[in-house]
Amino acid sequence: MTAPLRAPGGFPVVGIIGGGQLARMCAGPAAELGLTLSVLAEAADSSAALVIPSAPVGAHSDVEAVLAFARECDVVTFDHEHVPADVLAALADAGVPMHPTPEALVFAQDKLAMRERLTALGIPCPRWTEVHTTAEVTVFGDDVGWPVVAKTPRGGYDGKGVRVVGAADELTDWLERASAEGSSLLLEEMVGFTREIAVLLARSPSGQAAAWPVVETVQTDGICTEVIAPAPGIDPDLAARATEAGLRVAGELGVTGVLAVEMFELPDGGFVVNELAMRPHNSGHWSMDGAVTGQFEQHLRAVLDLPLGSPRPRHAWTVMGNILGGEHPELYPAYRHVMARDPEVKAHLYGKGVRRGRKIGHVNVSGDSVADLRRRARHAADYIEGAVTE
Amino acid sequence: MTAPLRAPGGFPVVGIIGGGQLARMCAGPAAELGLTLSVLAEAADSSAALVIPSAPVGAHSDVEAVLAFARECDVVTFDHEHVPADVLAALADAGVPMHPTPEALVFAQDKLAMRERLTALGIPCPRWTEVHTTAEVTVFGDDVGWPVVAKTPRGGYDGKGVRVVGAADELTDWLERASAEGSSLLLEEMVGFTREIAVLLARSPSGQAAAWPVVETVQTDGICTEVIAPAPGIDPDLAARATEAGLRVAGELGVTGVLAVEMFELPDGGFVVNELAMRPHNSGHWSMDGAVTGQFEQHLRAVLDLPLGSPRPRHAWTVMGNILGGEHPELYPAYRHVMARDPEVKAHLYGKGVRRGRKIGHVNVSGDSVADLRRRARHAADYIEGAVTE
Incomplete structure (x- = not known):
């Protein structure tokens, strides 16, 4: 495997396994910081491979390919948990x-291990x-109330591997x-939440940690479609307790890099943890433009054990709207209009x-008006998707 | 020449002739905008070639190399004026x-042409x-007063090609x-200025233009070392007249892309134009973090005739400090400290x-305090340079 071309001055090479958009969005911050990136990409035209010079193609499940890739890097991190x-x-x-580390990552890979540990x-x-x-499913559903949420412990994302069921059959x-694979399922009660929030933070191997403000996340069909930073009207005490819980999880699990803790806000003012992700996360995309240090820069700083940057917001409010694929393959004309x-x-x-x-x-x-920003972000995303045409 | 790998969706390829830091700093914005960059680089390890996948090596003076490069691009722009x-x-x-266009670029390449036109x-x-x-030099010096400033019309930058002389000999x-080359020299009076300021703007082929706030630039030994955005205490009327002059120059000369107009602020509240640059410019580096749209993003939008982004500052003040090479080749440890x-x-x-x-x-x-920001920017730049050690 060809070694990535190193910059002079002692700057390290960060390897990222997986060439998706999370790896891609590290490219700008890495160039700014003077770092070299290398990506083990799924294909030559993977999202990250289009913008990063060193992007050998290989499977993340291929031990030899991953080892050859990693030998040319000073530290390795991940685009996904797979x-x-x-x-x-x-x-x-x-x-x-x-x-x-693998010891921490298991709690993002395996939802049963995560539930046990938390x-x-x-x-x-x-x-x-x-x-x-099915007998165990019935016992749990009868206990906590139907419907219940079933999850495959491994491999799910964006609503995949999650099913809401009203009966065991x-x-x-x-x-x-699961039985054929020698595994099992995770069942959870259906939480009556008021909204979804997320704590995003970074932690370095030295133990320094920095948390962004708690955000509100809006999901549609199991996929995050909007994030509002900070979470509008959040009780400062809840925000403090949620952030403290996130920092405690990061410390106890030994997380290094960015950690996202997705939570449900409850009607009684409390919260429960829904999911963990140990990488830059959709709930942190707002920080690229809305915070002094964006999550991709911070992730690079954290995995290199560099001092962390300030997570301070640059503006009163930032709203992120996801663009999902629609009917129109040509995005450029719509984006010009936006x-x-x-x-x-x-x-x-x-x-x-x-x-x-x-x-x-x-x-x-x-900007300063969250209602105005939500309207503008939604319109721009919808227009690029092709969901609206004026 | 291998074609750059295009992203799907109709996004164009922007070619940049020259692989210096100005091309490099386009990489982050291009990745964000979904664009593909291709750079004709001086060497495989040029600043921009380290971070841009398509970076064929070739000389900007080699017609065949430049033509082969340009054939793979939808539009071509420049890292320098050479x-x-x-x-x-x-x-x-x-x-x-x-x-x-070449018709506009000549006024940034040839200082005599620029003076005549302005x-x-x-x-x-x-x-x-x-x-x-020498006789002509003496006549001019005796007329405007000694010393005078002599400039080679072409090829100067960062104080090169400029000499302050007290006598013709x-x-x-x-x-x-100059005589051997069939050229001549430009002589200018030595202006008694109060400070240096710069107007930075972008103009698109459709004629849309957007200007950032007027900044103060500080030069040391002919090299820009600090920029304060906006220029502290500037008379709003002067700022308006300077910006208007910049926009008029852009329109009259048909400039497309970013235009920097370096000016001297005069004791009487007026200004004179010092230099023009038709590309992202050191006086605009503050905008990468300090404005909604940074100059590198704006340059890409302008050369593609995309609608321009807002040049609004994100903060009351942003200070840029240049890092110049010093004694220490290893930058990474100092930067960690900063x-x-x-x-x-x-x-x-x-x-x-x-x-x-x-x-x-x-x-x-x-931030909010210009004195504090100047101190912090200077310290950080000096520390990375090795000029201070604590």
Whole structure:
């Protein structure tokens, strides 16, 4: 494998396994910081490979490819959580510095391990259980109330691997598959939440941590479509407790790099943790334009154990709107129109082909009126998607 | 020449002739905007080539290399003003869209042409003349007062090609060389200015223009070392007249892309134009962190005739400090220290080897107190340079 071309001056090479948009969005900050990136990409035209000179093609599940890639890097991090345990173990055996470490990453890869650990730490979670049989599903549903939420412990994202079920027999197929794989399912009570919020923070190997303000996230069909930073009208006490919980999770689990803690805000003023992600996360895209230090810069600083940057917001409010694939493969004409309509909109496109419902970009817009910003972000995203035409 | 890998969705390829830091700093905005960049680089390890996948190596003076490069691009722009007229003419003959156009660019390449044109437009300039002989130098100096400023019409930058002379015989060597080359020298009166300011704006082929606030620039030994945005305490009337002059120059000369107009502020509240640059410029580096739309994003939008972004500042003040090469080739340890000391400093490193006095990076810092920001920017830049150690 060709070694990435290093800049002079002692600047390191950061390797990212996976060439999706999260790796791509590290490119700008890395160039600014003087760092060299290298990406192990799924394909030569992966989102990140289009903008990063060193982007060898290889599978994240191919031990030899990953090891050859990692040998040319000073530290390795991840675009996604799908690198298998045996590959992580081989990297660790080879002495490759990785952030997050496999020991921390397992809690983002395995939702059962996450629930067990957070519960042991006393972090608020929905009531949950591990099930192998329909009888166990019935017992749990009758206890917490139907419907319940079933999750495959591994491999889910963006609503995949999640099913809301009103009776045990709706899980027969998943239980059979789990049984065949020697695994199980996670069941959780359906939480009656008032809204979804997220704590985003970064933690370095030295233990320095910095949290952005708590944000509100809006999901549509299981996919994040909007983020409002900070969460409008959030009780300062709730924000402080949620942030404290996020920092405690990061410290106790030994997370390094960016950690996103997705939460449900409850009617009683409390919260429960929904999911963890140990990488830059959709709930932090607002920070690229809305904070002094964006999440992609911060992730690079954290995995290199550089001092963290200020997470202070630059504006009273920033709203992020996701652009999902629609009917129209040609994005450029619509995006030109959006630029003309609103010169303050920051458009971020990922260089990905359009497929229905696929995340292909996002917009950020900052200012003083959250209602106005939400309207403008939504319109810009909808227009680029093709969902509105005026 | 291998074609750059295009993103799907109809996004164009922007070619930049020259692989210096100005091309490099387009990489982040291009990735965000979904655009593809291609750079004709001086060497495989040029500043921009380190961060842009398509970076064929070739000389900007090599007609065949430039034509082969340009054929793969939808529009061509420039990292510097040194592309010779015959190369520009060959590109024009081949139908390559270029911004700025050769017709505009000549006024940034040739200081005599610039002085003639601005004077014809009634734009305030220092008193000036074209000279071929020492006798002409003496006449001009005796008229406007000694010392006078001599400039080679072409090829100067960062104080190179500029000499302050107290008598005509101090120009004998330059006059002999000019005579041998069939050229001449530009002489200008030494202006008694109160400070240096700059108007930075972008103009698109459709004629849309957007100007950032007027900034103060501080030069040391002919090299810009600090920029304060906006210019502290500037008379709003002066700022308006200076901006209007910049916009008029852009329109009359048909400038497309970013235009920097360096000016001297005069004791009587007026100004004269010092230099023009038709590309992103050191006086605009503050905008990368300090404005809604930074100059590199705006340049890309302008050369593609996309609607321009808002040049509105995000903060009351932003101060830029240039990092010049010092004694220490290893920058990374110092930069780590700067990050620890001031988490709000935005460091921009260019991936260039350290040579004394070479521009190798800059820092931006934004906030509410200009004195505090100047101190912090200067300290951070000095520390990375190695000029201070605590």
